[in-house]
Amino acid sequence: MSNLNEGASGVFVIAVTPFQEDGSLDLASTDRMVDFYLEKGATGLTILGMMGEAPKLTAEEARTFVRRVLKRVDGRVPVVVGVSAPGLAPMGELSRSVMDEGASGVMVAPTPVLRTDDQIYAYYEMVVETLGRTPLVLQDFPLVTNVQISVPVILRIVEAFPTCVMLKHEDWPGLSKISALRAASDRGDARRISILVGNGGIFLPEELGRGADGAMTGFAFPEMMVDVWRSHAAGDTERARDLFDSYLPLARYEQQPGIGLAIRKHILAKRGAIASATVRKPGGRLSALDVAEVEQLMARQARRLSSIN
Numbered sequence: 001m002s003n004l005n006e007g008a009s010g011v012f013v014i015a016v017t018p019f020q021e022d023g024s025l026d027l028a029s030t031d032r033m034v035d036f037y038l039e040k041g042a043t044g045l046t047i048l049g050m051m052g053e054a055p056k057l058t059a060e061e062a063r064t065f066v067r068r069v070l071k072r073v074d075g076r077v078p079v080v081v082g083v084s085a086p087g088l089a090p091m092g093e094l095s096r097s098v099m100d101e102g103a104s105g106v107m108v109a110p111t112p113v114l115r116t117d118d119q120i121y122a123y124y125e126m127v128v129e130t131l132g133r134t135p136l137v138l139q140d141f142p143l144v145t146n147v148q149i150s151v152p153v154i155l156r157i158v159e160a161f162p163t164c165v166m167l168k169h170e171d172w173p174g175l176s177k178i179s180a181l182r183a184a185s186d187r188g189d190a191r192r193i194s195i196l197v198g199n200g201g202i203f204l205p206e207e208l209g210r211g212a213d214g215a216m217t218g219f220a221f222p223e224m225m226v227d228v229w230r231s232h233a234a235g236d237t238e239r240a241r242d243l244f245d246s247y248l249p250l251a252r253y254e255q256q257p258g259i260g261l262a263i264r265k266h267i268l269a270k271r272g273a274i275a276s277a278t279v280r281k282p283g284g285r286l287s288a289l290d291v292a293e294v295e296q297l298m299a300r301q302a303r304r305l306s307s308i309n
Helices: 027-039 059-073 088-101 117-131 151-160 175-186 204-210 222-233 237-254 260-270 288-308
Strands: 010-014 044-047 079-082 105-108 136-140 164-169 194-197 214-217
Touching: 010 222, 027 059, 044 059, 059 079, 059 088, 079 088, 088 105, 088 117, 105 117, 105 164, 117 136, 117 151, 136 151, 151 164, 151 175, 164 175, 175 194, 175 204, 204 214, 204 222, 204 237, 214 222, 222 237, 237 260, 237 288, 260 288
Parallel strands: 010 044, 010 214, 044 079, 079 105, 105 136, 136 164, 164 194, 194 214
Antiparallel strands: none
């Protein structure tokens, strides 16, 4: 698979990391999960993301998981690997390892200690130096990192470092940020890079309307994001919104802090994508009432979708 570039578009699903009931890696489910995402139309995969429980993996587990995913994908779609780390040495080591295995690029979020614009820029300058020619996805997720990356800083990074080819946009509210970035490239004041959006896709129609190229996020029904993106790209924005609306109750429910990943894994297990909904400790767990609500939402969603099709 070729390296990631500024033209990337579509839906790069943030993959979960499947575990067995005892908390060990489930590599058989990893194969099933990859097949599931690709069957639902994913144009790329992103692994070891924040919802992929990357901090809970040992270094060897992370390499084993990446190797398994890349083997199963077999070059059919690009794979981005999250390599964010407290230090640059482990970041560089993991990046070199995954790129040697066939990854298309890596994603790096800012370390939480950054506060000023100059500190953020200097950090990514060191990141780019560490990664060398590896394509970089800049992850902008202030709700988790507590780092506010302004539009001028993003443009400064993009201008200075050609290997920065994509913004993983997950600011909230952040629609104006997408508009400002696209206005800058439309005027010729900045290099145009790919913008893929996060937050479970719950603002996807609006983000596409502002100029995003697709989504890089997780949702237990990835086909929603794929169909919305395809319909929007075809100019059928009303169908895109109708499809989005039919899934919104589930997307909203899955966005709950603390148990959102447990909800996603429960649904993926119900859909046969993974064998177990296990979230490695420490992690959220669903109560019997949570499970009942999820399954009621799934049943209602199926009825709504049938009315659209």
